[in-house]
Amino acid sequence: MAYADRGVSDPGRADWTEAFAADPDIGGDLATVDWASTSLGPPAGWSQSLLTAVRILLSSRFSMWMAWGPDLTFLCNAAYRRNTLGRKYPWALGRPAREVWSEIWSDVGPRIDHVLGSGEATWDEALLLFLERSGYREETYHTFSYSPLRDDAGAVVGMLCVVSEETQRVVGARRMATLRDLGSDPSVVRTEAETLAFLGRQLERNLADLPFTLTYLLHEDGARLACTTGWPTGGPAAPELLSPKDCGPWPVAALADGASVCVRLDADLFGDLPAGAWTQPPEQALVVPLVQPGGAPYGFLVAALNRYRALDEEHRGFVELVAGYLAAGIASARSYRAQQRRAEELAELDRAKTTFFSNISHEFRTPLALISGPVEELQRHLAGADAEGRQELDAIHRNALRLGKLVNTLLDFSRIEAGRVQACYEPVELAALTAELTSVFRSAVDRAGLDLVVDCPPLDRPVHVDRDMWEKVMLNLLSNALKFTFDGSLGVTVRQEGDRAVVTVSDTGVGIAAHEMPHLFERFHRISGVRARSHEGSGIGLALVRELVLLHGGTITADSTPNRGTCFTVRLPFGSAHLPADSVHESSRTRPASAAAVPYVQEALRWLPAGSGTAVRDKATHDTSSPSAGSGPAVRARVLVADDNADMREYLVRILTGAGYRADAVSDGLAALTAARAEAPDLIVSDVMMPLMDGLALVGALRSDTRTASVPVLLLSARAGQEASIEGLSAGADDYLVKPFAAAELLARVRANVELARLRTHHVRWRAALVDSLQEALLVMDDTGTVLEVNAAFATMLGHGPDGLPYAPDHPWWPDATTDPAAHRTVADAFAHLLTQGHGNHTLPLTHRDGHRLYVRAAFNDARDPDSGRRMIVGTFRDVTAERHAVQRESALASLSTRLAETAGLHQALTAALDRLRELWHAEHVLSAVLTADGHQHLTATRPLTWQEIPAERRRAISDLQNHPLLTPVVGESGAGILLEHPEGPMALWIELEPARRFGREDELLLALLGGHLAQALTRAHQIDQQRETALALQRAILGPSLLPEGFAARYEPATPPLEIGGDWYDVIALPGDRIGIVVGDCVGRGLQAATVMGQLRSACRALFLQDLGPAGTLMALDHFAKGIPGAMCTTVFCGVLDPRTGSLTYSSAGHPPSVLALPDGGTHLLEGGHALPLGIRPSHERPEHVCPLPARSALLVYTDGLVERRRQSLDVGIARAGEVLRDGRDLAARELADLVMSELAPAGGYDDDVALLLYRHPGPLRFSFPAESGQLAVARHALREWLTRCDLPRRTAQDVLIAAGEACANAVEHGHRSSPDGTVRLHADASSDSVRVIVADSGVWKPGDPAGSPHRGRGISIMKALSHHVTIVPGPLGTTVEMHTRIL
């Protein structure tokens, strides 16, 4: 039907210029293409579908291309040109797609074939395609969908590709994965070989970006090959050793200045090279030095480059970062090796030191005395001098005293061990002596806020003791009690128990755990992990006490309850018999408490808070006269000092401040941890032994907290030895310094550690900055799915930032399980998959904190946490919401256009569009209501629905859309609507969503877009409809009557749908005297033109017939008429007049094919008489007429040649076939027989010419109705008898039918209408060639099998059954129908 396309005045040109104008740039280039030489031909001849597709293509800002026609001619839009096409533009326009994308045709060709063949769209995510658009074969990734494009007839003739290029993302993610792998070293320390092996394994995993790598390290004799990846072995490109003279193929010398060099890998120089992940070997390599900060490079990395990616900044940056990781790994391994060596040396030194000290400790007394003495002198002399000087003198004095005490204790021991004790036991008043010694501690106890309870009543006899030794016993016990008691009291008692004096020293302190009790008095045993005022101490105090008590023949025991307190009990025998006689002096000397008490008390006082607390920084930062002043770092690094010894704190702060550091000091590990968490320092210098939290615990705590994990720690300890050193280092400390140490050594260590840390954390900081600068959201989860880290982009994307960490699953950004179960399930499934697999790519719907929905493309990979070794999952989210919606919009638009193109007519277009909208939104249903001026609503819906069935509030919402502007989506409670222009008035379109489905902004945008498109399509469809309706009205006016006399059936099939008319016609005309005129004609040609001719002839023929000219007369008059009508010549016509009562047919044929008469005996007869020329050839020529009696129960078929004419086949064959079909359908009534003829004679592909046929079965059926009264039975019988006579049945058969029908009628009268006397009985009878059917129907209710109600009627039914071959009685609510068949024998 070219009719619709060929419009009034060449609309083609307007359409194509308008389509090209959608993008002036691309459209301009399209206009210059020589389309005439392409298979599409000049644009003016393009179909509507093609122009629509081009318009969609050009107006889209999303990257798209399309192919159309037999050559799949290529067109694209501006976005595609920019993103993908590269240098192929504008060359590609108008070329066959196969030529444009020849390099990837093997990939995309089958997909396009699939789309064209099946009409189904394809979808590929991140497909690798090698494009040649930038002058080289390029590795690219694309996510795209091919969807079919259809022509005006609905056939698939092209495809549309919506594509987004993902090369940057895919390649970037791959490189990032390698960098991440390189940084995921699961162990803290490694040897150089292990480090290189580990890094090599990581590089080996990315053979795409690094087809092979060679790592050379510099040694004295040259560069040695240390590590390869992607490399088999050997070959001229990878010599084991590059000597300084012969540096092989690589530009070693050029690397000295630290810059990388790009090398072409010519085959003659380098031989065959491995290709890595590709099929072709690399063409270039980048040689990058492994830079050592402040030194010559460690070596260099040869990295073969991915030949399918250009060596741009990012590419180069990636390779240099890889080299950076290698350099850092080597630096770390070498530093560890040096550390280890130093620790071993220190341990050896310490052993020697210990031996030395124990051997000569007694020698210390002299120099100590030489220190203490002059210091005391100095203190006296400088009493009036400056406070600072005095402070330092006090410190010297205090420490000299302490050192003296330690040395004395050691000497006491060695004396005891050597048995060289010179004791002097004398009888003393033990209670008084003990109380006196105790009182020395009173001031210290008071200052500690404790009570001192002394209960020492005099004993009735003296006890022999060595005063000095007893002094040490008491001082040690009291000092010990004070050290471990924080509130409550200390108590000292003296009692007499039998022959012993009992002295107890008790406290309410921290107590001693039961398992520590057996070791309490062991030498050098120290109780760890308890709260104490100080961890200073040698661990020999109690051991010495025990030795001393034993020397007195006494015992010492301890009772303790943790957190309640401890009580030491010393029992000494009275008398002197147990003592060596030569050591007993009976004369008792009286002397005051010795000077030995001073160091004990002094020491105790130092444990206690001294006014301003523990931080001493302020005091120290003013000190500028420290060693190394001026040689400090340029940027003041911050050092945190943790030591429980105030002197040591002050000393450390002083020398660090003097060296230019900012130093802060705290007195224990816990305070250090708090301070470090508040603001991470550049270095922590910490004592190992500290109260509350010792140095090792501090290191552990720092390392387990990401905020402080990278803070370097330098441990100080008085404990020497390899084990202590290793313990410190393996706990994670960065360095270890044994007391005593020189200030210069400390500063050197501090400087080295600060600098090393800065170098090392450079990567960490770089990573942190990189992670935060990523546009993709990044998250790190542990193996249970708890999110531990997120970056800034994550917070922006989802509204959940690092402050809410950790996020346990189900994460707050998951869709709500109750309001959006499908989306929740999607995310939950992906998450479950992720936890088991550790990696995966998903597109997920997520919910922003503010509630809006977004879609992300999520990529996950697993990695090992270097600290814990735990499996971690690292994921990135890319927001693809806009992309997804854009693609959705474009494909929705394309799919709607396609759907609309396939439809014919306004209603069909609307129905199809509503269906599409329902699919698109997975809506409950979609409806449209055209709101007419008189307040009615014409409803169309995707499911059967009336206006009244719609809930009232929804009806209101829909009606209310009228008050909104056109094409403005309105979101309601359960759905969304939009008002459109419909040709018949404003149309409200309503989408009823599934419960809980949100209708977002993107949905609104899409609805507006599709609504606009639909409105246009409806207008277009309306125009086509109008044209069509005009044609149909014409057709109805000129085609045959819709109501035919009894016994007739007509069929009409035009060859050119959808126009339902053609050149053929039939007519049946009621003539005076109950006769019937029959006409079947066939004009030359087909389509509308033939139809106009036909219409005129038909009208003329009808009018002439009514003049009662008879068949021949009518045709002769038509001969004249035809002369005046162009195109009417040669029309063939059959005209006949039938007397239905007698079956007599008078006919004349104007060149028409012979009608076929099927006789009841199975034979056929052709009506070949009365035949003459077609119309208009010989006007005025007399036409013959012939009479043919139609036998009863025969069937007459009058037709046009379209029914029987076939190419390469004689007309006779078709006519004979028609006769056979008539015979096969001998049982059928006229209508069914007509259907059979049409279907049996139809060629395989349908009729290719117009067909009209008339079928008459003689006689026609009887239809007779009568009132349900018994008196009417005779009338009915009369009518039936007369009809049966016309049927020419054997007499007995006619009588059987008459009686059986009479019984049925009597039944209907008697029973069917007992209750409703006004009823009517309908009698119907028809005959086919060999059977008669009678149907009697009433409108009453009676039961056929009810003999009790009507005993003699039961006889009537059995008579009916006996006289017919088949009887059915169907009772129904509206009456009973009896149907009887009788075969004609």
Next chain:
Amino acid sequence: MSTQLTLTHGGHCDGGTLLTVAGEIDMSNSGTLAEAIDGVTGPVVVDLTDVEYLDSAGLNDLFAHADRIELIAGPLLERVLSVSGLTRLVTVRLPRSDGPAPS
């Protein structure tokens, strides 16, 4: 309106009182036939030769008096009389060969 039916008492013949019936018998007029048979005592010969139609209503009347009637019927009624089973109770004779054949 009733169906056309003529009843004629034709005296005696061999077998009983002769009752000649002509026309059609259906439920609208079967009562007339029943009354006519009831009105005669003793054996009756019902001549149905000129009856063109007889349905179950008429047959019921004949069944009611089957013990004392004989029938004369042409081939037209032969089937209905036999399928109703009446021929097993009642003697049916063909009309005389010179009798008028029912049309």
